[in-house]
Amino acid sequence: MTASTLCRTTAKSRIAAVCAVAVAGTLLLTACGDQTDSAGKKESASATTKDAPLADLLPKAVKDKGEIKVGSDIAYPPVEFKDESGKTVGIDPDLADALGKQLGVKFVFENGTFDTLLTGLRSKRYDLAMSAMTDTKDRQEGVDSETKKKVGEGVDFVDYFTAGVSIYTKKGDDKGISTWSDLCGKKLVVQRGTVSHDLAKAESAKCGSKGKIAIEAFDNDLEAQTRLRGGGADAGSSDFPVAAYAVKTSGGGKDFQLVGEQVEAAPYGIAVAKGNDELTKAIEAALNAIIENGEYAKIIAKWGVEAGAVTEAKINGGS
Numbered sequence: 001m002t003a004s005t006l007c008r009t010t011a012k013s014r015i016a017a018v019c020a021v022a023v024a025g026t027l028l029l030t031a032c033g034d035q036t037d038s039a040g041k042k043e044s045a046s047a048t049t050k051d052a053p054l055a056d057l058l059p060k061a062v063k064d065k066g067e068i069k070v071g072s073d074i075a076y077p078p079v080e081f082k083d084e085s086g087k088t089v090g091i092d093p094d095l096a097d098a099l100g101k102q103l104g105v106k107f108v109f110e111n112g113t114f115d116t117l118l119t120g121l122r123s124k125r126y127d128l129a130m131s132a133m134t135d136t137k138d139r140q141e142g143v144d145s146e147t148k149k150k151v152g153e154g155v156d157f158v159d160y161f162t163a164g165v166s167i168y169t170k171k172g173d174d175k176g177i178s179t180w181s182d183l184c185g186k187k188l189v190v191q192r193g194t195v196s197h198d199l200a201k202a203e204s205a206k207c208g209s210k211g212k213i214a215i216e217a218f219d220n221d222l223e224a225q226t227r228l229r230g231g232g233a234d235a236g237s238s239d240f241p242v243a244a245y246a247v248k249t250s251g252g253g254k255d256f257q258l259v260g261e262q263v264e265a266a267p268y269g270i271a272v273a274k275g276n277d278e279l280t281k282a283i284e285a286a287l288n289a290i291i292e293n294g295e296y297a298k299i300i301a302k303w304g305v306e307a308g309a310v311t312e313a314k315i316n317g318g319s
Contacts, residue, residue: 052104057282067106071126073114075220079132094299102286115193135269135318157269159314164262166243171257175234178260185211186234189224192217196237287313
């Protein structure tokens with residue numbers, strides 16, 4: 001993204017304000033089904049094995065297997081979620097389908113909570129993690145963002161989108177909130193392990209006499225929305241496209257409103273375990289191919305998030 005859009009990450013010290021983008025009517029209104037399928041349920045993005053121009057770039061083991069297992073928190077509309085029929089849909093599955101056609105393999109999505117996806121990569125449960133995950137130096141280096149201690153070998157990212165973080169409140173009741181500092185003394189709901197969660201903790205530490213932010217973190221963003229909708233919090237925070245989608249769709253657009261500006265614009269990355277350079281390069285090449293042939297632009301436009309589009313794939317472009 002350029003100045004505005006989506007994000008899930010470990011927050012850095014900087015908070016670069018990004019201009020808020022009005023919720024576009026172009027956001028596709030795809031109804032949400034059950035978002036709480038147990039981890040391990042699989043959904044495949046179809047791929048053609050014939051005429052796959054980049055198939056030879058894949059590691060032999062992946063090519064022989066014919067599929068790439070993708071760890072994803074499939075409860076984050078419009079990035080990835082279940083439609084009314086139970087099918088995995090969204091920006092990431094559509095992009096995965098297009099990448100699969102280039103590489104001649106199926107991308108098989110496996111559902112898991114967001115904060116366990118990198119562990120799944122390390123244990124080789126997944127080949128990739130693709131879940132609106134922000135590319136950060138801490139994640140690249142396997143460092144815990146809060147303690148700054150080494151917790152793993154880290155991952156490599158192939159960056160494919162740019163996003164910022166937004167605050168939203170119940171419609172018509174913004175509680176005087178327009179910036180992160182306005183959350184001091186108030187209750188905020190977020191998804192655990194996200195940039196919103198980390199930003200809230202960092203801001204709360206600075207609140208002083210205004211009182212700390214009461215932070216309630218959930219396994220997924222939909223649970224946080226439910227708490228706010230029921231009056232159990234003053235505000236919620238998530239990546240811009242997710243917040244914008246919730247504002248547009250929840251209660252027919254009557255439940256929530258965006259407040260203030262987006263912050264912490266950063267790239268989303270497809271995560272690959274360190275040392276798997278052949279797969280990383282194959283994903284990078286496939287992403288550049290769909291950018292060049294126009295398929296990427298069609299998918300981004302379908303979901304109404306053109307402001308976050310990138311013009312080329314980058315490896316480890318996050319800071």
